[in-house]
Amino acid sequence: MKTLRLALVALIGIALLVSAWQGPPAVAQENVNKAIDEKFSKYDEKLPLWSIQPGTAPRMIELTIYFNNMWFGAQAGNWDLARFEAYRSEETIKGVYVVRPKRIASLKPWAESALPALIKAIEAKDKAAFEKAYDTAIAGCNGCHVGSSGGPLKSMAAFKITRPTAPLFSNIDFKGR
Template identity: 35%
Template structure:
């Protein structure tokens, strides 16, 4: 009776010991490269293991959204914002503005060379436009919106992209 109950316990303990040993061994066979600060900053060339593959800091930085990606999102949000405001869905329009400001910050971080222009644009156009959204006033919104789009395209010309002209699509999107 006693030996029958002890045997499974012994087997479980042995199994646990083997599992722990195997786990230790697997950690030992895959050493984690160390990313060490150097005199000029962090080592950005050492591959760092991630869930899928190993990436260097340079590679991680290289795949962050650049201004083109930020702008595609801008275009979409300004499209939805306009028609949301037009249909009286001010909360949705305000939401689009909030998200547009957030993606703009991504652009300021990943493309620091454009940060000053983006900040000026925010102060000159986005803040006044935001005020009309908070006031929920269609006429002042529409006027400020048109000015903002001129500001968008002004910045494109200023940055040697005169052929990028944002135009509001004439039919409303499928509002979420």
């Protein structure tokens, strides 16, 4: 009789525990979310999803394209096109900060001086100021290249940027409409 009562009490105890249990504690889920966020927020070359993200060089090719378009937009008085390319330049650089934090120290000072100067001239529709800001910006490209290593190269001086002489895309009418 006594054993039966004990067993009953134990059963009721277990039933109460089970009914009180509402899945894993919220704090555990929070920690999982935090861990996932951290994985997705910090570059980790060991993870395939991160390692396939474009590094510096592909962003540099984008910059080269944007700077070509920007030049011919400005030459055609198409300030909207030029403005867009300056915006794209800013955006593509943000990607480098995420995947190659070691480039921030050299890239950010350029991005935060050269691009705003270009944007100012573009928004003022001032061709002379634009050309001056453009020359300063590409001097910055080259200055950084001389002092930066990349892949197998100790210096990226091999890449000397100039004013473009021909548009990259024959299918863009730089005058716009």
